[in-house]
Amino acid sequence: MADPKIEALFRPRSVAVIGASDKPGKIGYAIMKNLVEYGYEGKIYAVNVNGGEMEISGRKFPVYRSILEVPDEVDMAVIVVPAKFVPQVVEECGQKGVKVLPIISSGFGELGEEGKKVEEQLVETARKYGMRILGPNIFGVVYTPQKLNATFGPTDVLPGPLALISQSGALGIALMGWTILEKVGLSAVVSIGNKSDIDDADLLEYFEEDENTKAILIYMEGVKDGRKFMETAKKVSMKKPIIIIKAGRSERGAKAAASHTGSLAGADSIYTAAFKQSGVLRASTIGEAFDWARTLSNLPEPEGENVVILTNGGGIGVMATDAAEEAGLHLYDNLEELKVFAKHMPPFGSYKNPVDLTGMAGAQSYEGAIRDALANPNMHSIAVLYCQTAVLDPRDLANIVIREYNGSGRKKPLVVAIVGGIEAKEAIDRLNEEGIPAYPEPERAIKALAALYRWSNWKAKQKGE
8 A cells, every 4th residue: 555645745735845946047946847837736835045935937936934934734845955954954844744755955875874874864854753755866756647747857748657767867857858759658757866765666556556657667776675676566567567777787887876876786687587576577778668668558468469460561571570589479370360461452462470461552451451450359469560652651551540449449459660751750659649659660569569468478477376
């Protein structure tokens, strides 16, 4: 059961920014601006020792000198003051009855033993008052269903079903920007920093119950309580997929991680084995992690192993077939049933899987083939591949896929790869905005589908034991 104090991190009725500023370039300004411009509907309080008044994006705010001066209850206080003032601010937040404290300020555990001691004292103070701390050394938190953006990252995060947790601040901010560019919809972004109190396991428990989150992606450098994390991950994986990019694979990388967020990295092979046991999918690159996240957060689980590849180019069909073989996917090979595709291709096409509709395939060919594949109960997953030709505009293909897939009720997994130029990129973006995973390379589509199968098969195995 998730801690109700962590609920206040995602659904606060009021937010105070301690260290708020009206000077562009200051972190206290960026957080106020994001709260206002992303459309947060709760109360926002500006706190700064200088007092007075400030205007942010056309809204005027009275500035309270201390959290204790705020006349109403405060659920969440975002702390953006220099490290030396943080202990006093945490004490005052406790007196005020604040529930959760994202501490943006750095200069704690990541600096070594002295900083760690101060960090421990902050947690002790928070516990005394029943508060929870996120961080320190973070960039904030986003929860799109509440229009909450309490970060100094990008303002315009796209809403969607993926929760992103990052131990690295700068990388987390960069990934937020990247998701906007790549049309990846997020339910939440949580910067976790030094993990002095709230850790990955606490957040996994929250997202397990969160109806707006379908999959969880974590950038991790290390965990403090490995057993707690693995037990939680195994429980959550039975319900929702977890993808982890675990940095510090090399000895030198592990040392860099330790100096970055003060985390213990530990032997990499131990992580790999533990992830496997817990149903966690370990990605080795950012691109791979988000490729998988598209399928795992948007698609239903397959009801069987039979995969059908529809293509207009022999070359990309062969590449997809190689990728499927390498990933252990089963290409459906019942020719009697595959013969249904013959009517959607010229006589020199091939209805053997991969189904080659040929370079002459236009809108009608693709429409008919996709419809038949979706309707056949023995075809459990579909990969639609397309090489851009003059016969069919990729954007028209995107509209066909969206119409047919939505019309079928989205009951089986479907991935798309479109290889081509500017129109192909527009078509891919259009599909991804609709929650249909689309990629610029056939191998990426197939490997993403394989990740969905790996998670689904792990679950089935757990249930069978």
